[in-house]
Amino acid sequence: MMKDEDEKALEAYEKVVVMVSEIFGCEHPRLGVVFNNLGDLYLRIQQYEQAKDYLNKALKIRLKSKDIDADDLGSTYTSLALLHIILGSFNESLYFCFQALHIRSKIPETDTNNISETYKVLARYYLTKFDYCQALHYCELAQYRCQSQSIKLALVHEMFADIFYQMGQFNEAISHYQASIDMQLQLTVRTNVCLARSYRNIGIVHGSNKELNEALQYFAKGRDLAPENSIIMADLHQATANIYLELKLFDKVVEHSDQAKTLFDKLAPNTRIYVAETLRTIGILNLKKGNLDLARKNLTDALVIFEKELPEFYPTTSGIYLNLGLTLEKLTNVHTHENCTQQAINLLNGINDDQLLSVHHYTPAQLSKDIAIIYNDLKQYESALRMLEFTLQHIADDEHYLGAGAHLLVANIYWKLGHKSQALEHLDQALVMLDNMNKEYYHEMIICIFKSMANVHKTSNEYRQVLECYQKLLSFCKTDELAQIHMDIGFCYSELNEMELSLESYQLARSLCSSTNYELLANIYDGLGKYYAHSGNSIEAINNFETTLNIRLLYMQNDDSRLTSLYADLGQLYLESEKYKEAANFFEQLLDKQMKQNEQENAINTLVLLGITQVRQKNIDKGIYYYKMAFQLSLSMSSPDYKIAAFICSHMGEAYDLDCNPWQCVESYEKAIEMAWRVEPHDDELLSLFHENAQVARQSVIKTESKIIEAEEATTTTTTEHD
Numbered sequence: 001m002m003k004d005e006d007e008k009a010l011e012a013y014e015k016v017v018v019m020v021s022e023i024f025g026c027e028h029p030r031l032g033v034v035f036n037n038l039g040d041l042y043l044r045i046q047q048y049e050q051a052k053d054y055l056n057k058a059l060k061i062r063l064k065s066k067d068i069d070a071d072d073l074g075s076t077y078t079s080l081a082l083l084h085i086i087l088g089s090f091n092e093s094l095y096f097c098f099q100a101l102h103i104r105s106k107i108p109e110t111d112t113n114n115i116s117e118t119y120k121v122l123a124r125y126y127l128t129k130f131d132y133c134q135a136l137h138y139c140e141l142a143q144y145r146c147q148s149q150s151i152k153l154a155l156v157h158e159m160f161a162d163i164f165y166q167m168g169q170f171n172e173a174i175s176h177y178q179a180s181i182d183m184q185l186q187l188t189v190r191t192n193v194c195l196a197r198s199y200r201n202i203g204i205v206h207g208s209n210k211e212l213n214e215a216l217q218y219f220a221k222g223r224d225l226a227p228e229n230s231i232i233m234a235d236l237h238q239a240t241a242n243i244y245l246e247l248k249l250f251d252k253v254v255e256h257s258d259q260a261k262t263l264f265d266k267l268a269p270n271t272r273i274y275v276a277e278t279l280r281t282i283g284i285l286n287l288k289k290g291n292l293d294l295a296r297k298n299l300t301d302a303l304v305i306f307e308k309e310l311p312e313f314y315p316t317t318s319g320i321y322l323n324l325g326l327t328l329e330k331l332t333n334v335h336t337h338e339n340c341t342q343q344a345i346n347l348l349n350g351i352n353d354d355q356l357l358s359v360h361h362y363t364p365a366q367l368s369k370d371i372a373i374i375y376n377d378l379k380q381y382e383s384a385l386r387m388l389e390f391t392l393q394h395i396a397d398d399e400h401y402l403g404a405g406a407h408l409l410v411a412n413i414y415w416k417l418g419h420k421s422q423a424l425e426h427l428d429q430a431l432v433m434l435d436n437m438n439k440e441y442y443h444e445m446i447i448c449i450f451k452s453m454a455n456v457h458k459t460s461n462e463y464r465q466v467l468e469c470y471q472k473l474l475s476f477c478k479t480d481e482l483a484q485i486h487m488d489i490g491f492c493y494s495e496l497n498e499m500e501l502s503l504e505s506y507q508l509a510r511s512l513c514s515s516t517n518y519e520l521l522a523n524i525y526d527g528l529g530k531y532y533a534h535s536g537n538s539i540e541a542i543n544n545f546e547t548t549l550n551i552r553l554l555y556m557q558n559d560d561s562r563l564t565s566l567y568a569d570l571g572q573l574y575l576e577s578e579k580y581k582e583a584a585n586f587f588e589q590l591l592d593k594q595m596k597q598n599e600q601e602n603a604i605n606t607l608v609l610l611g612i613t614q615v616r617q618k619n620i621d622k623g624i625y626y627y628k629m630a631f632q633l634s635l636s637m638s639s640p641d642y643k644i645a646a647f648i649c650s651h652m653g654e655a656y657d658l659d660c661n662p663w664q665c666v667e668s669y670e671k672a673i674e675m676a677w678r679v680e681p682h683d684d685e686l687l688s689l690f691h692e693n694a695q696v697a698r699q700s701v702i703k704t705e706s707k708i709i710e711a712e713e714a715t716t717t718t719t720t721e722h723d
Contacts (some may be wrong), residue, residue, distance in 0.1 A: 029068060032061035036076050041081055046231075055080050060627075071114055074104040078118045085125055097122050116145040116152055120159050126162050130366065132401055135163045151190070154183040158198065161205070167401070168443045170209040177202035196226035200236050207243050215243050234263035238277065245285055253285045276305035280320055287327050299324040365394040371404050381413050388413075404433040404445055408452060415456050423456050435584040443476040450476075454488070463492045483513035487524050494531060503531055522548045522562075530571065538577045545570050564593045568606075575613060584613040600637055604630045608648060611655070620659040627652045643683070646675035646690065653693060662700040669694035 039055035042048070059076045062068045077100035082091035097118060104115040126134035139160050146153040161176035177198060184195045199222030207215035219240045223357035226233040237260035244252035261278045285300030303320050368390040376383035388410050395403040407430035414423040430449050454469035470489050477485055490505030506528045513521050529544035549566050571586035587610045594603040607630035614623035627648055634645045653668035672690045676683065 013238065024548070029061065029065045032058045032065065032068070032074070032076075032097055035061065036072070036079070039076075039083075040079055043079060043086075048083060048087060051083055052080075055083065070103050071109050071507075074100040074107075074118060075114060077103065078114075078121050081118070082121045082124065085121070085128060090125070090128070093121075093125055097125060114152075114154065116142040119145065120156055123163065127166060130166075130399065130402060132163060132167050136160070139163065149183055149186060149192075151184065151187060154180040154187075154198075157183070158201065161201065165205050165208070167444065170205050173205045174202060174209070177205065192225040192233055193227065193230065196232050196236065198222075199225070200232065200239060203243075204239060207239070207246075212243050212247055216240065219243070228261065229267065231267055232264070234260045234267065237263065238281065241281055241285075245281065245288065248288065250285060250288075253281075257282055257285070258493040276302045279305070280323075283320075283327075284323055287323060295327045299327060328500060365391045365399060365402055365406070367394065368394070369402065369409070372406075372409060376409065376413060381417060384413055385410065400433045401445065404430040404449070407433065408445070408449055411456075415452070415459070420456055420460060424453065427453050427456070427533055427636065445612065447473060447476050451482070461495070463495045467492045483509045483524070484520055485519075486512065487520070487527055490527055490531070491565050494527075494534065499531065499535060501530075506531060518551050522551040525551065533569065533573060538573050540572065542573050542577070545573070564590060564597075567593065571609065578616075580613040580617045584610060584617075587613065600633060601641075604634050604648075607633065608651060611651060615655045617649075617656065620655055624652055624655050627655065642675045642678040645684070646672045646679070647684065649675060650690060650693065653697065657700070662697055662704050664698040666694060666701055669697050 033183075035054045035058035039051045039053075039058055042054060044053035059073075059080065062073050062076055077096045081093045081096035081100065082095065084090070100118040101115070104118055108117070114423045119138045123135045123138040123142065125130075126138065130228060139156060142156045142159070143153065146156055157176045157180035161173040161180065164170075164172035164176065181195065181198050181202065184190050184198065199218045199528060203215040203218035203222065206212075206218060218315045219236050222236045223233060223240075225234060228555050237256045241253045241256035241260060244250075244256065257278055264278060279298050279302035283295050286292070286295035286298060299320055303324065306320065339679040372384040372387035372391065373405060375381070375387060388406050392403065392410075393408045395406070407426045411423040411426035411430065412418075414426065427449055428510045431446070434446060434449075450469045450473045454466045456475075457463075457465040457469065467489060470485050470492065473485050474482065486505045486509035489508060493499070493502035493505060506524060510521075510523045510528070513524055515521070525544045529548060532538075532541035532544060545566055549563075549570070552562060552566070567586045567590035571583045571590060574580070574583035574586065587606055591610065595605060609627045611623045611626035611630065614620075614626060631648045631652070632646055634641055635647060649668050649672035653665045653672065656662070656665040656668055669690055673687065673694060676687050676690055679686065
């Protein structure tokens with residue numbers, strides 16, 4: 001079922017076709033207008049065979065007409081060009097585009113000339129070929145030929161946004177989608193369906209940029225405008241379900257998936273991709289919720305549709321196989337899981353002839369890179385490198401962006417394998433491939449390359465070279481990206497012990513960082529805390545670490561490793577500041593994390609620190625309790641650290657000494673000596689220290705016992721005199 005307005009339009013056009021044919025004949029130019037409009041309508045509602053039929057009829061009539069309007073003929077060629085892009089017939093598409101350009105370029109600018117539409121379709125053509133420079137070039141030409149604040153200019157901004165989105169430049173894409181929305185809102189006459197589609201598109205980009213709340217807000221605006229029973233409404237519900245899936249709000253996923261499925265079943269019962277896509281989403285939902293049997297059923301049902309009825313959707317089918325493999329792995333069906341993973345690779349390998357490559361907008365180089373990405377995710381690095389070698393050997397002259405991406409992936413694999421020189425060599429080659437390109441359009445790729453270079457040098461502690469990479473990045477980054485780079489620069493300066501420059505960089509990062517980028521903000525305050533701790537300014541260090549902790553606890557899904565580090569830093573700072581109660585509080589939280597994560601060695605150190613905080617608060621018994629726990633844990637390890645055990649016994653000796661219990665003090669130091677003898681190789685200095693402490697403790701025992709004897713004798717004398 002189509003939308004009501006489309007049904008009415010089709011009914012009206014069918015009546016016009018009958019009337020014009022009866023009055024003027026079957027080849028009258030007016031009938032060409034109707035056929036062209038019918039073709040455009042069928043193109044819009046995705047009924048491509050009917051669109052092709054009517055557009056070809058329109059073209060036939062218009063080519064025979066002697067007084068045909070040139071722009072009208074250009075319009076038919078342009079619509080046919082767009083249709084053939086969708087159908088994957090790229091040679092035909094390019095032919096129709098240039099026919100339209102040839103005609104429209106001769107029309108005076110004072111006359112009606114919609115050449116911007118042709119430029120926009122050419123931009124779409126080059127986008128499908130991954131030639132982003134050409135795509136952007138034709139977008140700019142289209143923009144130049146559009147009237148300001150017009151629906152045509154708004155749609156050109158949509159095209160700009162589509163290109164930047166595919167390039168991975170999400171902020172640029174959002175900027176153009178927003179420009180399109182702003183223009184549409186200012187128009188006196190606007191189409192709600194078009195505006196709803198724009199809200200859907202900008203929401204999808206926000207979702208890809210992990211700005212999930214913003215995505216939900218735009219999808220809600222789109223649903224407010226979209227017709228109740230329409231494909232765009234179904235799309236919006238499906239997109240909303242996908243965001244809630246990432247947020248793990250499963251009830252909301254079910255709610256919107258059900259609405260999407262209901263609309264797809266009602267409006268497009270023969271368009272099986274919608275059904276399959278809904279099953280795929282629900283399958284992933286059940287996988288995340290742990291409903292593995294349901295996930296297996298949903299994903300298997302989706303596969304049946306994609307494989308049997310939609311065989312052209314190889315990349316999507318490949319992704320379903322990967323999720324099904326993960327489901328089966330969790331169901332302990334490991335053999336079948338491996339088969340599914342291999343099937344995903346086989347599917348991509350199956351796109352191996354010119355026709356299939358054309359359908360998927362693939363070149364052989366792009367295809368082999370996609371397979372390499374799967375191998376990389378599976379940590380099958382040799383297979384990934386083999387596929388990337390094929391990619392680099394088959395890069396076309398106009399595939400600079402693809403080539404740079406392939407070199408970047410090769411470099412990252414070599415970095416993981418510890419091959420520094422090969423990694424840097426491929427990163428240099430990636431930059432060379434982008435040298436002749438417009439860096440404004442490829443700044444995301446350049447950022448990735450320089451960041452990878454920095455990571456390679458950082459692994460070798462080559463912080464001067466790391467700084468050089470970050471300095472080059474500054475001219476490509478914006479706002480929060482700049483804040484991130486300045487924070488990284490601050491870290492490098494701290495590693496080089498250039499503390500003033502480190503502080504300047506951290507403070508600049510803080511001033512540039514958005515107040516809602518909680519992850520980055522927390523990391524900046526963490527860096528400032530480390531700077532002040534290194535500088536001996538405990539008060540400022542504590543303030544910054546506590547700000548970091550508050551941000552993480554209030555606004556973020558907590559990373560236990562980050563919290564563990566913060567608890568350790570704050571506990572140590574409070575201990576050094578002689579604020580033992582606060583130190584104990586953080587050490588207790590730290591110990592809880594370490595015990596849950598089975599970090600025995602770290603837990604031993606924390607138990608000792610807890611013992612110290614209690615002893616210094618005069619809670620001797622509690623302090624000794626922590627020392628004993630640490631001692632027992634140190635000996636229970638598979639490879640006991642006798643040196644640590646010896647020091648723990650020494651701490652116990654000090655505690656007993658403060659508690660005026662010289663006998664237990666001697667026993668503890670003798671235990672320390674016993675542990676020290678087991679240390680390999682022998683540490684004579686350590687043994688000497690413990691022997692010295694034990695001797696002092698023995699002297700204390702002798703003195704204490706002498707005092708006790710004297711006291712007893714005095715008591716006896718007093719009693720005798722009394723008697």
